[in-house]
Structure formats: C-alpha cells, structure tokens
Amino acid sequence: MEYTVQKLASLAGVSARTLRYYDEIGILKPARINSSGYRIYGQREVDRLQQILFYRELGVNLETIKEIMTSPSYDSTKALQEHRVQLLEKRKQLDLLIKNVEKTISATEGRMTMSNKEKFEGFKKQMVEENEKKYGKEIREKYGEDTVNKSNAKFMDMSQKDYEMVTQLEAQMRENLAEALKIGDPSSELAQKAADLHKQWLTYYWTEYSKEAHAGLAQMYVDDERFKAYYDKEQPGTAEFLRDAILIYTGAKK
Amino acid sequence: MEYTVQKLASLAGVSARTLRYYDEIGILKPARINSSGYRIYGQREVDRLQQILFYRELGVNLETIKEIMTSPSYDSTKALQEHRVQLLEKRKQLDLLIKNVEKTISATEGRMTMSNKEKFEGFKKQMVEENEKKYGKEIREKYGEDTVNKSNAKFMDMSQKDYEMVTQLEAQMRENLAEALKIGDPSSELAQKAADLHKQWLTYYWTEYSKEAHAGLAQMYVDDERFKAYYDKEQPGTAEFLRDAILIYTGAKK
DNA sequence: ATACACCTTTACGCAACGTCAAGGTCAACA
DNA sequence: TGTTGACCTTGACGTTGCGTAAAGGTGTAT
Numbered sequence: 001m002e003y004t005v006q007k008l009a010s011l012a013g014v015s016a017r018t019l020r021y022y023d024e025i026g027i028l029k030p031a032r033i034n035s036s037g038y039r040i041y042g043q044r045e046v047d048r049l050q051q052i053l054f055y056r057e058l059g060v061n062l063e064t065i066k067e068i069m070t071s072p073s074y075d076s077t078k079a080l081q082e083h084r085v086q087l088l089e090k091r092k093q094l095d096l097l098i099k100n101v102e103k104t105i106s107a108t109e110g111r112m113t114m115s116n117k118e119k120f121e122g123f124k125k126q127m128v129e130e131n132e133k134k135y136g137k138e139i140r141e142k143y144g145e146d147t148v149n150k151s152n153a154k155f156m157d158m159s160q161k162d163y164e165m166v167t168q169l170e171a172q173m174r175e176n177l178a179e180a181l182k183i184g185d186p187s188s189e190l191a192q193k194a195a196d197l198h199k200q201w202l203t204y205y206w207t208e209y210s211k212e213a214h215a216g217l218a219q220m221y222v223d224d225e226r227f228k229a230y231y232d233k234e235q236p237g238t239a240e241f242l243r244d245a246i247l248i249y250t251g252a253k254k
Numbered sequence: 255m256e257y258t259v260q261k262l263a264s265l266a267g268v269s270a271r272t273l274r275y276y277d278e279i280g281i282l283k284p285a286r287i288n289s290s291g292y293r294i295y296g297q298r299e300v301d302r303l304q305q306i307l308f309y310r311e312l313g314v315n316l317e318t319i320k321e322i323m324t325s326p327s328y329d330s331t332k333a334l335q336e337h338r339v340q341l342l343e344k345r346k347q348l349d350l351l352i353k354n355v356e357k358t359i360s361a362t363e364g365r366m367t368m369s370n371k372e373k374f375e376g377f378k379k380q381m382v383e384e385n386e387k388k389y390g391k392e393i394r395e396k397y398g399e400d401t402v403n404k405s406n407a408k409f410m411d412m413s414q415k416d417y418e419m420v421t422q423l424e425a426q427m428r429e430n431l432a433e434a435l436k437i438g439d440p441s442s443e444l445a446q447k448a449a450d451l452h453k454q455w456l457t458y459y460w461t462e463y464s465k466e467a468h469a470g471l472a473q474m475y476v477d478d479e480r481f482k483a484y485y486d487k488e489q490p491g492t493a494e495f496l497r498d499a500i501l502i503y504t505g506a507k508k
Numbered sequence: 509a510t511a512c513a514c515c516t517t518t519a520c521g522c523a524a525c526g527t528c529a530a531g532g533t534c535a536a537c538a
Numbered sequence: 539t540g541t542t543g544a545c546c547t548t549g550a551c552g553t554t555g556c557g558t559a560a561a562g563g564t565g566t567a568t
Contacts, residue, residue: 005546020548036533036546038533038545038546062524083355087355097313098341102338104312259514260513271557292515316555512567514566515563517561533544533546533547534545537540537543
C-alpha cells in the first residue's frame with residue numbers, strides 16, 4: 001500500500017499542501033522519494049498521520065505534537081494536562097469577553113430600557129478602567145498612587161444605592177451649576193450649593209477629603225482640556241465658574 | 255495637549271509600534287506630522303484610540319473596528335451581535351475540545367479505572383470518526399456509501415447495553431478463535447462458533463447481513479494489511495484462520 | 509562636543525497552512 | 539508519436555497584529 005501526496009491527502013481528509021508542510025517541518029516525512037522526486041508514503045506514515053491528526057483535533061500545536069511523537073520518553077499525558085489548563089484559561093477569557101460584548105450590546109441597543117442596576121453592574125468596572133486609561137497617569141502623579149487606588153477600590157465596592165446616589169448627585173450639581181452660571185456670581189448661594197454638592201459627590205470617590213485637594217481638583221478642571229471640555233460641553237465657561245465657586249467654598253479665595 | 259508616539263503609547267498603555275501599525279493600516283492617523291517627520295497626536299486622536307482599544311478588548315478585529323468607526327452609517331450593534339455569535343461558536347468548539355482532551359487524559363492515565371460506560375460515552379463518536387478516516391474510503395468503495403453510513407449511524411445510536419454486548423461479543427469471539435486456532439481446523443465446532451459470534455458481532459454494525467458480504471469482509475481481513483495486523487497481533491495466522499472459518503460458515507467454501 | 513533618549517522607515521518573524529506560478533512526469537488517447 | 543490532462547515538484551507571497559532589530563536622523567542636557 002503506497003500513496004502519493006494526493007492519495008494520502010484524500011484518504012486522511014487533509015490537503016496535499018498540509019502534507020508537504022508536515023514534511024517541511026519534519027513532523028511527517030514520506031517513506032521514500034521516488035526517481036521523479038515524488039513523495040511516497042507507506043502504511044507506517046498513514047498511521048503516524050492518524051496520530052498527528054488526532055492530537056491536532058485536540059488543538060495541540062504541531063511543535064508539541066512533534067515532541068510527543070518523536071521522543072517516546074515524552075510524557076504525553078502531562079502535555080495534554082498542560083494543554084487542558086491552557087484551554088480552560090482560554091475559555092475563561094472567552095467567557096469574560098462574551099459577557100462584556102453582551103453588556104455592550106444591551107447598553108447600546110436597549111438605550112434606556114436598561115435599568116440603572118444593570119447599567120451599574122455591567123459598567124462600573126469598565127468605567128474605572130477607562131478612567132484609568134484616560135487620566136490615570138496624570139491623576140496618579142498629582143494625587144499619588146494610594147489615593148487613586150483607594151478611589152477605584154471604593155468605587156468598585158459601591159453598592160447599587162451608592163451608584164444611584166452618586167449619579168443623582170452629579171445631575172443635581174450640574175443643574176445647580178447651570179442655574180448659578182446664569183446669575184454669574186460664584187459666591188452666590190446657588191453656586192456654593194453646587195460646590196457643596198460637588199464635595200459630596202467627590203467623597204463617594206475619595207477615601208478622604210481635604211479642602212486643598214478639592215481646590216486642586218477644581219483648578220485642574222480648568223487646566224486640563226479634557227475635564228474642561230467635559231464641563232464646558234453645555235455652556236462655555238462652566239469649568240472656570242465651577243473652579244471659582246469651589247475656590248470660594250474651600251476658602252482658598254474670597 | 256499634543257503627544258508623540260511614545261507619549262500617547264504610555265498614556266494609553268500600548269506600544270509605539272502599535273500606534274505606527276494603526277497609522278499604517280489607516281485606523282488611527284496622527285493629527286499632523288511635524289517638520290522632522292514625527293507623528294503628533296491631539297485630543298481627538300486620544301479619544302479615537304480609546305474607542306479602538308475598547309472594541310479591541312471585546313475581541314473585535316481591527317478591520318471591523320475600522321468599519322465601525324469610519325463609516326457612521328455602519329451598524330455597530332449589528333457588528334457586535336455578529337461578533338457575539340462568533341464568540342459563542344468559538345466557545346462551543348472550545349468546550350468540545352476540552353471535553354475530548356479530558357477524555358483522552360483520563361483514558362490514558364487512568365488506564366482501566368474508567369468504567370465501560372464512561373469509555374463509551376466519550377469515545378464512540380471518536381471511534382466512528384477514526385474508523386472513517388482510516389478505512390472509510392476503501393470500505394465505502396467496497397460496500398457503498400449507504401451501508402457504511404447506516405453502519406455508523408447504527409453504531410452512534412447504540413445504547414450502553416448494546417455497547418457492552420458488542421464489546422463482550424468481540425471478546426468472546428476472539429477467545430473462541432484463539433482456542434480454535436490451537437486445534438487448527440476451521441471447520442471445527444469451536445471455529446464455527448467463532449464465525450457465528452463474528453456474524454452476531456457484525457450485525458451490530460451492519461444494517462443488513464448477507465453471507466456474501468460476510469465472506470467478502472473475511473477475505474478483506476487477509477488482504478488488507480491493517481485488518482490482518484489487528485487479528486494477527488496475538489497469533490500469526492489468525493486472520494487466515496478466521497477467514498477460512500467464515501468462508502465455511504457462509505457456505506462459500508467447504 | 510558628546511551623550512542619550514527620542515524619532516523615522518524597512519523588513520523579517522510568528523502558526524499553519526491557502527493559493528498561485530513555473531516547470532517536470534505519467535498514463536491515456538487519437 | 540504527439541498531445542492532452544491530471545498528476546507531481548519547489549518557491550514564494552498572503553494571512554493577523556504586532557515584536558524586534560537595524561540603520562539612520564532629531565532634540566536637548568550637560
């Protein structure tokens with residue numbers, strides 16, 4: 001029983017290219033080469049190919065298969081166990097991925113049909129991560145590793161109630177701020193109320209509050225284009241106004 | 255806020271090479287190139303990169319991300335849903351893989367600790383597949399597609415009881431055969447009993463039995479090196495002896 | 509002036525083949 | 539005997555998302 005590449009290929013259900021490749025990487029050499037340079041495979045090669053394909057179907061890479069099959073001392077069970085661990089890890093990653101994709105889908109397609117709760121569950125981790133990526137480095141430099149880590153940790157541990165609270169606080173603050181801006185006086189009662197709400201909002205993220213840090217953050221809202229853009233989105237000048245209000249609120253300015 | 259490659263890279267937690275690559279494939283071009291040829295990124299690019307990385311973390315490939323982000327008409331939700339289906343399919347495959355790997359491990363390491371039941375559950379599909387690969391083409395040519403397909407289907411549908419029965423039948427047959435071989439007469443009662451057991455065994459795989467097919471198979475046991483090797487493993491000459499016994503049993507020979 | 513940390517483009521490497529391309533071999537048929 | 543047509547060969551590029559040199563220019567601090 002002798003086979004040329006094509007014969008063996010169709011027998012085993014692989015392509016001729018695959019067999020040439022296996023020859024090339026030395027995992028399956030033909031029994032001999034005939035006078036015309038054709039690869040000729042025998043029964044032993046058929047069996048070896050079966051083994052190779054068996055392992056391949058288990059997702060083992062060719063390099064490992066080669067090791068398993070060439071050195072008989074090689075512990076194939078151990079190899080498979082390691083392989084299994086890799087597969088389990090891969091599945092864990094995949095599950096996480098699927099979960100995130102599903103969260104993203106329902107968040108965008110369901111628009112407002114999602115309850116706050118679901119939103120919170122799905123996104124709080126993501127929010128922390130995105131925040132880290134965007135501002136992590138600079139904030140860390142300014143406020144130190146510890147403060148930021150604690151802030152993140154605190155946020156992650158926030159309960160559903162906390163989340164709703166914090167969301168509402170920010171909304172209220174922005175409302176007050178917008179109203180106060182119309183008056184134009186950062187020392188006005190409304191503006192000071194906004195500053196106070198901002199402090200309350202902040203304490204949900206920071207483990208400890210200090211007037212200095214609060215004032216520093218307010219200044220950053222103006223200095224950093226990104227924060228500035230966020231606050232100035234509705235009305236230009238909001239960032240500066242909020243800063244002034246906070247500076248007065250914290251006593252850094254009168 | 256302007257960034258060079260390295261700056262943006264460390265800000266976003268990717269490598270400079272990645273940014274150059276994203277430039278190359280046109281997914282993220284720098285805001286401008288300065289007089290020295292340096293890539294300069296602005297705020298808009300930072301935000302765009304965030305988006306890219308967000309999708310990348312969901313496992314979406316760059317080509318798709320590009321489509322999602324460049325054409326605003328592109329339905330990103332639909333893209334994510336398709337992506338989700340792919341991920342689910344991938345997980346299904348992965349689960350199957352893990353199951354097979356685990357079966358293989360326990361089969362080889364636990365040797366005989368596995369019960370027949372477990373063996374059966376784990377391997378009957380694999381057996382059919384391997385059998386297909388090894389002999390499928392030739393058997394199909396000799397006995398026709400239909401017979402083989404039905405045989406496979408029947409095997410796959412075999413119950414636990416059937417499996418035990420068929421396993422026992424083969425064991426009994428081989429025992430009888432070995433005994434009969436000692437006597438050396440294929441027409442002996444023992445040898446004919448073996449042939450009968452062989453027929454019974456065969457009927458578990460074939461949907462219909464005929465003496466001619468049975469005799470043909472017996473002849474193949476001798477002509478085909480692989481079947482021959484299987485039967486001659488314990489005692490050389492077993493394949494021929496079985497063939498002769500079956501030929502007599504089926505009346506093809508006296 | 510020199511060192512050193514940046515930046516640039518070009519290009520190979522990775523896994524496991526698919527897919528031409530250019531050219532030799534073999535059996536069959538007119 | 540010439541010629542198809544179905545085989546076979548080697549060589550080489552493409553795939554995905556970068557990592558990793560290599561070779562050379564730029565910017566700035568000492």
